[in-house]
Amino acid sequence: MSWSLRLPFLSLSFSARAVAVGSCLLLLVTVGSVLALRLGSYPFTETSWLSVLLGAGSEIERMILMDHRLPRILTALGAGACFGLSGAMFQTMMRNPLASPDVIGFNAGASCGALIAIILTGGNVLLGALIGALLTAILVVSLAWKEGLPPQRLVLIGLGIGFALAALSDLLLSRTDARTAADMAEWLIGTLNARDWQDVWLVWSGLLLLAPALFWIHFPLARLGLSDDLTSSLGLRLSPLRLGLTGLGILLAALAVCTAGPLPFVAFAAGPIARALVPNGKPALLGAAVIGALLVLAADTASRMVPSIQLPAGVFTALIGGPVMIWLLMVQFRKGKL
């Protein structure tokens, strides 16, 4: 079943199932965020969190909520959405669920670039992450190119480059002093420890700025799922489209990596989970964004709940993403796509 929206300047059609699933997911995000605000080493009761948020409560309570938990949660949601969007875009463009930026090395490139930026200049993490992801993408694509991009070549070469970059990051760590190295090592697994409002501002203004481009590119991206021949016979131009998609996807991945670290498997798992919930053959960008946000929120909250030891959130996203990857690999093998 589907609904049509017709305004003078805009006409769209929605599937009823997508709207229903989307509403449930948004509800989950809201409930999850409230839970995440309340839970922790200093728990809030069912009502006290709201009064603190509205200005009541002690100084300490306000500090815990407003300076620690809220920015951390908002950063988690924003970074998760970026990961999910970036993953779903690459997966749809390559017509292969394995072609997500964390599997094919782009995230490793972003974190390596960010590390270099921090160690060498102490400076701009975002710029470092962007340049790292961009250079990695150029390297992986040019090595994997063979009259197009055969998926298995891309995935294997991307994996290899990703490992090499991880080794390079380790090498960089060993060249710095112990304290920085310990912080950096945690960051490399992916963590939302000690996020402040600056991170919130960065990731959400980035998302807001990219939103019109995402809305615009969703239309051709949905057609790209058919095949190259069909896409161009429908009047779309493949090369500019692919270039635009890759650029946007890399921007999103870099934005996520520099605010939450290279959290493994979020970009990879968000799209397939969204498509399993609404199996209609569409790119599911919005769904992937919300699932990505939920995954990172859940992983970060779980990492805060383990008493005494601070486990980075990346450990938990790997726990969720690993089984999803095995499931997808089995499906791909069965279909003979790998």
Next chain:
Amino acid sequence: MNAPARLHAKALSVAFAKTPILKDLTADIPDGKITVIVGPNACGKSTLLRSLARLQKPDSGEVLLDGKSIHKQANRSVAQRLAILPQSPSAPEGLTVQDLVTRGRTPHQSALRQWSHQDAEAVGRALELTGMAPYANRPLEALSGGQRQRAWIAMAMAQDTEILLLDEPTTYLDLPHQIELLSLIQSFNQQSNQTVAMVLHDINLAARFADHIIALRAGAIFTKGSPAEVVTRNNMEQVFDLRCQIISDPVHRTPHVIPE
């Protein structure tokens, strides 16, 4: 001499890895008619069709659509006049027939205008004409081969172009479904006066459904004309290396090949 056809191949040459596929080929696709391209395997049939649809860039020569080189026109504007259904097309898993047919509207749509009244009308019409309306909400992979092929044809029809190219639309279909599909294309052509060009393997089906046949051999046109002119004993032996008798189809009065 009539006015030149809207779709015209002019001295086309195409090579893959230095092996020539089409050699200096010139052809008209007559307006409003059904043209069928026939020839033995690897004679360049598909390459010719793909070149006509600007999916294959020629090494030399050009394809003219409405008098202008097809590669020099905006892709979107070409897609509003010419649709092609490539061989064994593929769709993402879960895509419904309705959504697939809606994809055909792409050259008439934009990000802000994704579902206008004209879109809904054209999609509904294509689903009706192909008899796919009852299956509109089914995912493509849940259909039989014949239904799936009709869904793809419906997508090309929804594109609402004056020219429709089809690359072996009957592949993987059994004989009744081949006839059903070709009859559908023929009745659509007669109702809407749409120009159709397609590649077919079966020379008898070509003779029955074509107004105009182009017979290729080794990348060049061996002969062309009406089915009666092309499907002759001599031509079949030269084009296909097939020794045969030609009889007149007792039902449709078209030439019918009986291999010896």
